[in-house]
Amino acid sequence: MPEEFKPGCQRPPIKKTNVETDIAAGPVVKEAKKSMVKVGKPAPDFTAPAFHQGKFVNIGLSELKGKWVVLCFYPGDYTFV
């Protein structure tokens, strides 16, 4: 279950994804950073702070294993579409 947190003035820390961590490994991986993920391959794991029905929680993608997940990115809140 996502863990609730009490928000303060500090920005919540964001754990780096595997790909981001690997970038320190060298320029070959840096190229991979810009490339698209592939179908049929594992989704990069991440944890992130989230707003969910009145609460602030931390959610990790790996917590949702065993379920189908639709992950939707969008340009920004209040951006019309």
Next chain:
Amino acid sequence: MLSVSVDSVFVHKMWNDNELSKMIGHDIPFMMCSDQDGSIGKAYGIYDEDSGVETRGRFIIDPDGIIQGFEVLTPPVGRNVKESLRQLQAFQLVRASGGTEATPSGWKPGKQTLKPGPDLVGNVWQVWKVEQAFED
């Protein structure tokens, strides 16, 4: 269902409270994730460095954590939610069949699937018609 943008969780709350909940009559049911450094978007290849925001990427991830499909749009054009659900239902059917069934173009729940095998090679034209791809 998870949504992700570079906005803070505080802005997510305000957007939910002041606009989105008024559209649907209740709180947004899914988690609205905050990716303020864009690291999640970068990992998925949909972060736009020039504008500092995430493009409209949508990923279907199966129960094993495998990406089954994605779609990426530039900001001005919204997604087709029905198409996302159709794809999700198709992937669920294929998974439930253990890979023995496939969904042809335009497939929707209740419509004909295909069972790939030696007998079907070269014979799809006999069991499936192009018009089926355009049926409602």
